[in-house]
Amino acid sequence: MIWHTHWFQRFWDVVGAASVRVKVMGIVIGVIVLLGLFVGMQMRGVLYNTLETALMRQGIDLAHFVLERVDRTVEAGDPQALRDELLGLQDHYSGNGHNTLIDYVLVTGNEGEIIATTADQAAPVLPPVAPDTMRARNLVTVWGDVIDVAAALPGGAGELRIGLGEDNIEQIVQVVTTQIVTITLAMIAVGFAAAAFLTWILTRPISSLVEATRTVEAGDYSVRVPRWAKDEIGELAEAFNAMTRSLAQAERERRERDHLRANYIRGVITAQEDERKRIARELHDSTSQALTSLLVSLRQLEQTQDARLAQQRIGEIRSVVNNTLDEVHALAWQLRPTVLDDLGLTAALQRYIEDYQRRFNVQVDFVFRHLGERLPVELETTLYRVIQEGLTNIARHASARNASILLEGRPGCVRLIVEDNGVGFDAGKQMVSQKNLGLQGIRERVTLLGGSLTIESQPGQGTSLFVEIPLIPVAPDAQPKEVKE
Numbered sequence: 094m095i096w097h098t099h100w101f102q103r104f105w106d107v108v109g110a111a112s113v114r115v116k117v118m119g120i121v122i123g124v125i126v127l128l129g130l131f132v133g134m135q136m137r138g139v140l141y142n143t144l145e146t147a148l149m150r151q152g153i154d155l156a157h158f159v160l161e162r163v164d165r166t167v168e169a170g171d172p173q174a175l176r177d178e179l180l181g182l183q184d185h186y187s188g189n190g191h192n193t194l195i196d197y198v199l200v201t202g203n204e205g206e207i208i209a210t211t212a213d214q215a216a217p218v219l220p221p222v223a224p225d226t227m228r229a230r231n232l233v234t235v236w237g238d239v240i241d242v243a244a245a246l247p248g249g250a251g252e253l254r255i256g257l258g259e260d261n262i263e264q265i266v267q268v269v270t271t272q273i274v275t276i277t278l279a280m281i282a283v284g285f286a287a288a289a290f291l292t293w294i295l296t297r298p299i300s301s302l303v304e305a306t307r308t309v310e311a312g313d314y315s316v317r318v319p320r321w322a323k324d325e326i327g328e329l330a331e332a333f334n335a336m337t338r339s340l341a342q343a344e345r346e347r348r349e350r351d352h353l354r355a356n357y358i359r360g361v362i363t364a365q366e367d368e369r370k371r372i373a374r375e376l377h378d379s380t381s382q383a384l385t386s387l388l389v390s391l392r393q394l395e396q397t398q399d400a401r402l403a404q405q406r407i408g409e410i411r412s413v414v415n416n417t418l419d420e421v422h423a424l425a426w427q428l429r430p431t432v433l434d435d436l437g438l439t440a441a442l443q444r445y446i447e448d449y450q451r452r453f454n455v456q457v458d459f460v461f462r463h464l465g466e467r468l469p470v471e472l473e474t475t476l477y478r479v480i481q482e483g484l485t486n487i488a489r490h491a492s493a494r495n496a497s498i499l500l501e502g503r504p505g506c507v508r509l510i511v512e513d514n515g516v517g518f519d520a521g522k523q524m525v526s527q528k529n530l531g532l533q534g535i536r537e538r539v540t541l542l543g544g545s546l547t548i549e550s551q552p553g554q555g556t557s558l559f560v561e562i563p564l565i566p567v568a569p570d571a572q573p574k575e576v577k578e
């Protein structure tokens with residue numbers, strides 16, 4: 094079977110390389126030519142046979158007739174008169190009124206010797222026919238194809254033979270063949286036009302699709318191809334358009350994501366800078382002030398002789414040191430909640446909330462459920478920061494007495510709700526503005542993890558933050574990187 098595929102391969106190497114136009118035309122014209130050839134041959138054969146059979150029948154009728162006519166002349170035994178009569182008959186039956194061409198008529202004796210003949214050349218010698226019978230057969234003679242009809246003369250006196258030329262048949266077959274060839278040629282012309290039209294229909298949309306594909310490849314997703322017809326190629330065009338539409342959509346989303354990420358990074362950097370400024374100020378304003386006053390107090394203590402006064406100073410110093418320690422603690426806490434690393438999310442949040450309630454006098458109800466084991470680090474940090482920002486906002490803006498937090502694991506995601514019953518704000522208007530980095534920042538954090546943030550708030554109606562983050566985070570780097578600008 095190897096040669097099989099090998100030959101097919103070689104065939105396809107040649108044929109496959111031809112354009113669709115050539116292929117279609119080749120098939121159409123090949124089929125027409127084959128059909129013409131086949132029909133032509135078949136027609137010729139059938140026609141020839143039919144006409145020949147008819148001619149044989151005609152020859153036999155003619156032989157009957159001639160037999161009767163020449164009967165008496167044969168009996169008279171005058172070869173010259175017989176020949177004249179035969180010539181007359183030949184002339185008569187080869188004339189225009191009859192559709193026959195008689196090449197020879199001859200009469201032989203019972204030994205096979207020729208008694209009279211109309212031909213100047215010898216007809217082929219044939220075996221004698223049985224008495225009272227006739228025989229018709231094909232012969233190739235000096236006159237060409239001939240149907241030879243032989244009839245026994247009555248009383249075994251010899252036989253009569255008539256040679257009917259087949260020229261007429263050949264002529265008719267020739268005419269029909271010419272007609273078939275002409276029709277085939279005409280069909281080739283029609284087939285050529287049809288094939289040209291078909292390939293035009295096929296290749297025009299394909300060419301425009303190829304062109305559009307190149308444009309898309311070059312990064313332009315705005316191309317659309319026209320839908321020429323409601324057929325399969327039209328469907329292909331439709332599918333192509335749908336594909337470029339979704340490519341364009343994906344590209345737009347990618348840009349939005351990039352933009353969001355850039356914004357977020359900028360926001361984070363600014364926030365970090367602000368944080369540093371604040372810490373620097375705090376260190377300067379409060380911690381270094383406290384340390385300076387400590388220095389002063391220590392110097393005074395050095396010079397104090399009175400033991401009681403010294404005791405009092407030491408008490409003051411201790412309280413300053415205590416305060417400073419608290420401040421440094423608070424500062425360190427704000428910088429990085431290490432409890433998250435040590436205790437995990439829920440314990441860290443519990444601690445944060447207890448501290449928050451004490452500091453701001455807001456009652457916080459919280460429910461943590463179905464959280465299972467530890468969540469991915471970045472998810473824990475994000476949830477912690479969202480809750481921190483939400484509670485800080487409540488303390489700063491809401492004037493609320495109560496807040497509630499629901500954090501729960503769901504199949505495939507984590508859901509968080511932070512609510513208060515405070516003054517509320519116009520959430521729609523607020524989110525448009527870019528200068529408040531708190532809510533913007535948590536939205537970006539959440540979006541980076543593939544989640545969503547919804548803010549519901551009306552002035553006077555409290556505020557709710559709804560956050561949902563998938564558990565298999567969509568890493569921003571997982572997005573396709575090919576960027577053609």
Ligand SMILES: Nc1ncnc2c1ncn2[C@@H]1O[C@H](COP(=O)(O)OP(=O)(O)O)[C@@H](O)[C@H]1O
Nearest residue numbers: 486487490491517518523529530531532533556
């Ligand atoms: N819980 C809340 N209650 C009332 N107003 C709020 C609340 N959270 C946010 N806001 C309003 O939305 C604004 C934007 O908040 P945010 O982005 O955190 O910025 P910031 O806290 O720095 O002002 C706040 O200035 C405040 O007016």
Ligand SMILES: [Mg+2]
Nearest residue numbers: 482486531532
């Ligand atoms: Mg805020």
